[in-house]
Amino acid sequence: MWGKKSVMFNVSNLTVSVEDNEILKSFSLDVGPGEVHAIMGPNGSGKSTLAHVCAGKEDYTVLNGEINLNGEDLLDLEADERSTRGLFLAFQYPIEIPGVTTLTFLKSSLEAHYKANNREVLSTPDFMKLVKKKAAELNIDDSMIKRPLNVGFSGGEKKRNEILQMALLDPQICILDETDSGLDIDALRLVAEGVNNLRNEKRSFVVITHYQRLLDYIKPDFVHIMYNGKIIETGDSSLALELEKSGYNNYIK
Amino acid sequence: MLTEEKNINVEEQVIAYCKDNISNQDIKHPLYPARLGAYELFRIHGLPSTRNEQWKYTNITSKLERIPSQSDVKPVPVNLDNFINNFEIVKKAKENKDSVLVFMDGAMQSQLSVISSDTKTIKVTSLKKDPIPDWAIKLNSEKHSQNVNEMFNLNTALMEDGAIININNNKGIADNIYIIHVGNNDGFYNYRHMINVQNGAHVNIIEFKISNKVDIEALYTSSIIWKIGDNCVVNNVKYQAHNQITIGFNQQYADIANDTEFNSFTISSGSKLLREFRDINCNGSNSNISISGVNLLDGDSHIDTMLSVKHKAPNTISREKYKSILNDNSKGVFQGNIIVDDIAQKTIAKQSIDALILSKNAEHDAKPELEIYADDVQCGHGATTGQISQDSLFYLKSRGIPEEEAKRLLVHAFLTDALEEIKDKKILETFADVMNNMLNRVSKGNLNV
Numbered sequence: 001m002w003g004k005k006s007v008m009f010n011v012s013n014l015t016v017s018v019e020d021n022e023i024l025k026s027f028s029l030d031v032g033p034g035e036v037h038a039i040m041g042p043n044g045s046g047k048s049t050l051a052h053v054c055a056g057k058e059d060y061t062v063l064n065g066e067i068n069l070n071g072e073d074l075l076d077l078e079a080d081e082r083s084t085r086g087l088f089l090a091f092q093y094p095i096e097i098p099g100v101t102t103l104t105f106l107k108s109s110l111e112a113h114y115k116a117n118n119r120e121v122l123s124t125p126d127f128m129k130l131v132k133k134k135a136a137e138l139n140i141d142d143s144m145i146k147r148p149l150n151v152g153f154s155g156g157e158k159k160r161n162e163i164l165q166m167a168l169l170d171p172q173i174c175i176l177d178e179t180d181s182g183l184d185i186d187a188l189r190l191v192a193e194g195v196n197n198l199r200n201e202k203r204s205f206v207v208i209t210h211y212q213r214l215l216d217y218i219k220p221d222f223v224h225i226m227y228n229g230k231i232i233e234t235g236d237s238s239l240a241l242e243l244e245k246s247g248y249n250n251y252i253k
Numbered sequence: 254m255l256t257e258e259k260n261i262n263v264e265e266q267v268i269a270y271c272k273d274n275i276s277n278q279d280i281k282h283p284l285y286p287a288r289l290g291a292y293e294l295f296r297i298h299g300l301p302s303t304r305n306e307q308w309k310y311t312n313i314t315s316k317l318e319r320i321p322s323q324s325d326v327k328p329v330p331v332n333l334d335n336f337i338n339n340f341e342i343v344k345k346a347k348e349n350k351d352s353v354l355v356f357m358d359g360a361m362q363s364q365l366s367v368i369s370s371d372t373k374t375i376k377v378t379s380l381k382k383d384p385i386p387d388w389a390i391k392l393n394s395e396k397h398s399q400n401v402n403e404m405f406n407l408n409t410a411l412m413e414d415g416a417i418i419n420i421n422n423n424k425g426i427a428d429n430i431y432i433i434h435v436g437n438n439d440g441f442y443n444y445r446h447m448i449n450v451q452n453g454a455h456v457n458i459i460e461f462k463i464s465n466k467v468d469i470e471a472l473y474t475s476s477i478i479w480k481i482g483d484n485c486v487v488n489n490v491k492y493q494a495h496n497q498i499t500i501g502f503n504q505q506y507a508d509i510a511n512d513t514e515f516n517s518f519t520i521s522s523g524s525k526l527l528r529e530f531r532d533i534n535c536n537g538s539n540s541n542i543s544i545s546g547v548n549l550l551d552g553d554s555h556i557d558t559m560l561s562v563k564h565k566a567p568n569t570i571s572r573e574k575y576k577s578i579l580n581d582n583s584k585g586v587f588q589g590n591i592i593v594d595d596i597a598q599k600t601i602a603k604q605s606i607d608a609l610i611l612s613k614n615a616e617h618d619a620k621p622e623l624e625i626y627a628d629d630v631q632c633g634h635g636a637t638t639g640q641i642s643q644d645s646l647f648y649l650k651s652r653g654i655p656e657e658e659a660k661r662l663l664v665h666a667f668l669t670d671a672l673e674e675i676k677d678k679k680i681l682e683t684f685a686d687v688m689n690n691m692l693n694r695v696s697k698g699n700l701n702v
């Protein structure tokens with residue numbers, strides 16, 4: 001690379017334990033504006049843990065390190081504050097919440113973002129218009145957003161719902177944790193298009209996946225292999241192709 | 254612990270109070286025999302102790318230290334009318350020409366009450382001021398003669414006033430009757446309502462019980478006796494939001510005939526101690542009932558519900574769905590009994606008691622019981638006690654929703670399926686605002702602690 005690379009989001013030397021087990025071991029990652037980073041790695045290597053810690057889940061002990069977004073350390077912030085600062089996590093397993101309709105949830109969430117960023121909250125009709133437009137783009141019908149949040153949604157519907165939230169909240173750094181798993185071929189294309197529509201020179205993505213297939217649609221700038229709590233190899237998109245062919249054996253010892 | 258040291262002092266005080274009261278009653282009054290009989294029983298048994306299975310989790314005398322002192326004159330404050338009209342619910346009721354019965358400290362306030370112009374279908378009289386109709390005397394003595402409930406006896410011995418309501422409409426459109434109770438002065442109050450719903454009648458009875466001020470020290474007993482005929486539709490919602498020093502003992506009895514729908518829903522909050530005793534009898538076949546409610550507790554509140562539903566005829570359906578939210582140092586108790594007699598074939602009875610605990614000092618005890626003597630029935634019951642799911646909370650927060658609001662959403666979500674038991678959606682809407690305020694307070698907690 002030439003010159004000094006600008007970094008928007010970075011994780012440095014992050015060491016995290018759960019119940020006395022170290023899961024992340026001095027993990028580091030630099031993400032510049034507009035970049036797409038793919039993280040691949042065997043089951044249990046700590047990918048979801050990384051995603052959760054970035055988003056502010058509380059069950060983890062951060063022993064060392066920093067997580068910065070636009071120069072601000074996120075570790076001191078609550079999950080909701082990280083979200084309104086521009087971090088979005090698409091969950092590997094979205095949570096079902098009976099009794100809260102998807103619509104109520106989307107409205108509360110969008111309003112919280114507007115309030116935190118001193119923007120005027122949308123009127124209900126404007127909000128409805130916006131949701132319907134974004135939902136239609138992801139082939140999510142009205143009846144789905146009137147149902148309780150994720151309850152009885154199929155695997156693919158849950159993932160599309162995550163992308164809908166991402167599209168509404170207009171984040172700067174999006175972490176997608178296995179958003180492709182459980183999707184059929186058409187849904188995969190829809191979700192990938194949804195992500196690609198959101199790509200611009202300012203918004204960045206960290207895409208956690210097991211399959212190179214997703215990366216055919218969402219072209220990554222970097223591919224990292226994560227193993228045992230840290231990144232052990234970085235390359236370009238050809239690395240994903242190679243992994244697809246020969247697995248992780250050449251990298252993990 | 255099952256042993257207790259009775260606070261003899263307060264029990265003696267209550268017995269002395271009864272004795273004094275009975276000696277001032279008119280012995281020719283048609284309710285006098287019941288009164289005297291109830292007094293004799295109460296004098297012998299006294300206040301129930303925790304040795305009584307039905308009072309296992311609630312020690313009355315640890316909450317009730319004395320009878321609150323009261324002055325002889327209890328003037329209706331000039332602002333009471335304003336105070337009552339401040340409630341959107343009452344204002345709307347009056348606008349809609351619904352009947353509104355106002356009680357202050359257990360006494361009917363005729364000058365503030367309105368009875369719907371259609372007096373042919375609804376007849377309301379005061380237990381204190383008007384002659385007692387024959388049906389009410391009969392109903393009263395029936396309940397009295399069957400009764401072993403100490404607090405009901407106490408209420409019978411001391412009842413001062415109440416609404417005697419006879420409903421006889423056949424038009425298929427529900428009449429709405431609001432009963433507003435305002436606690437306005439320190440003291441000991443005892444009232445009784447009797448409601449006779451005649452065959453084919455449709456009625457919504459909405460009770461609204463509130464304390465006028467946070468520092469009014471009230472002790473009360475109340476009983477409401479329902480007699481419901483064939484082919485009726487009755488929706489009853491009771492909203493009670495007392496202050497944190499009120500102690501109340503509510504008894505509800507209902508006898509339900511054939512082909513009738515009865516939905517009774519209670520929303521309770523506040524109170525130092527609140528006892529909800531409910532005895533519901535499906536005497537006729539093909540009836541469908543729901544006895545449900547939500548309890549929202551914070552501070553040092555204690556609410557004890559003792560519910561018994563008896564299926565005494567074939568083909569009846571009952572649902573009991575209760576949800577409680579407990580914060581701070583509050584305590585909730587629920588004992589629920591479903592009894593299915595041998596002739597009550599094809600009974601369907603479902604009971605669920607769920608509690609959501611928001612603080613480490615809050616407690617909930619639930620004891621559901623089934624007694625089934627018929628073989629062709631579907632009965633089920635379940636009780637759960639849980640906390641807010643951290644995963645759900647994180648999910649909401651990860652979308653920017655601040656913790657307090659996320660909790661409020663989850664608490665509200667927990668209540669939704671119980672609230673669906675309020676079958677009349679207009680009534681549900683009516684309570685939306687007051688419920689939300691109550692919910693906001695309870696989900697935050699830290700009241701008086």
Ligand SMILES: Nc1ncnc2c1ncn2[C@@H]1O[C@H](COP(=O)(O)OP(=O)(O)OP(=O)(O)O)[C@@H](O)[C@H]1O
Pocket residue numbers: 018019023041042043044045046047048049050059
């Ligand atoms: N709450 C927890 N308590 C105990 N161990 C945990 C907890 N969360 C994660 N772990 C452990 O941490 C390790 C990393 O888990 P993580 O879910 O981050 O892996 P992953 O890379 O996302 O795996 P996968 O590809 O299967 O999704 C695993 O060994 C897991 O068992």
Ligand SMILES: [Mg+2]
Pocket residue numbers: 047048049092177
């Ligand atoms: Mg994972």
